[in-house]
Amino acid sequence: MSVSSLTNAAQDYLKAIWSATEWEQTPVTVTALAARFGVRAATVSDGIRRLTEQGLVVHQPYGAVTLTETGRAHAVAMVRRHRLIETFLVETLGYPWDEVHDEAEVLEHAVSDTLIDRIDAALGHPVRDPHGDPIPTPQGDPRTPNGLRLTAAEPSRPMRIVRISDADPAVLRYLTEHGIGLDARATLVETRPFAGDVVVSIDDAAPITMGAVAAEAIWVTSAA
Template sequence: MPSPAIDDYLKTIYHHTEWQTERITPSQLAAELGLAPSSVTEMVRKLAAQGLVTHRPYGPIALTEAGEQRAAAIIRRHRLIETWLVGEFGYAWDEVHDEAEVLEHAISDRLLEGIDERLGRPRFDPHGDAIPDAEGRVHREPFVLLGQAPAGHVGRVLRVSDRDPDLLRAVEAAGVAVGATVTVTDAGSIRVDGADVPLPEAATAAVWLST
């Protein structure tokens, strides 16, 4: 049955391994959701009983195939809505997350399909995150985190994390957009069109480049 609480858990677990490989631990999940560890432990037990996650005591949590399908479906809704708000209503990319959190549970499948069709079946949202298709499939290029890219690396900006609206605004103010080709200089600094671009230190852990 639909449950925003369950969907939030599944989305968070799904998000954790989109751009890195380490599985999420119960303590990390509790921190991400802002909940007490005891509450998370109880919910994870319920999710495991429903066949949505696999988990052993004190170990990491992984989505089952059913859990990944459900997570991909709600993430598809969220990211299509974000793309729709930016493209059709003039929202900035730092303004859409909270709106999408509300709308993802409210719109019908018919409206979602209409949004997808109107937008031309986009594969990525405004932040560069992949939009799962109706079957839950996604396409991602090989990537490297800005802070881990060596000096001289040239790549396109694939993704900017939407976790911090202030950082999104700072990246936008610097003239860096998803799809831009940049050259890494040193310590996570970049050059765009021959000009050095200052970025906040936090950008090194929030910007992903193509390899």
């Protein structure tokens, strides 16, 4: 069974299950998937049951949903498609980074493996997409990232921005307006939970106050 032989819904479920645990180990449940796709839990349960019957996931009643080896391979293939398409849209067609996710969600189901490989070659085999998410290799190596949320970083320690979540386009636009992007230096100055915001210095400039939603979208690693 190839990934292209699966339904669009099955491809989406596998990709979502894998992506949820890429940057942090968050258990994936039917309830979480229903919230992610904006559908009823019963709808997701039916989809997960079919994936279980196909040997692509393992799901204990009321427990977490996990991928089998075959399911993981299909999920990584879909992630590769999605991120290469996003990169192509930004670098070749000039899309802004806050508009490519939804386009890629549609196109990833329609393109062939041959086209994806040609896009990869035309782009010079990029290792990350416009948001810093790693692009898996054709052999299925996910290039597992190393990073943590900016809000979890050690205060006063210079870090490098390696990923900005594309979950909310409004956050991407906000960060663009403030000149915050990949590879910038970021230093967490202060966390103010009582106010729901953080104080951050970007590229050693004067500190700015940033809402928790925007700060949570930024992932960093050591600047060394």
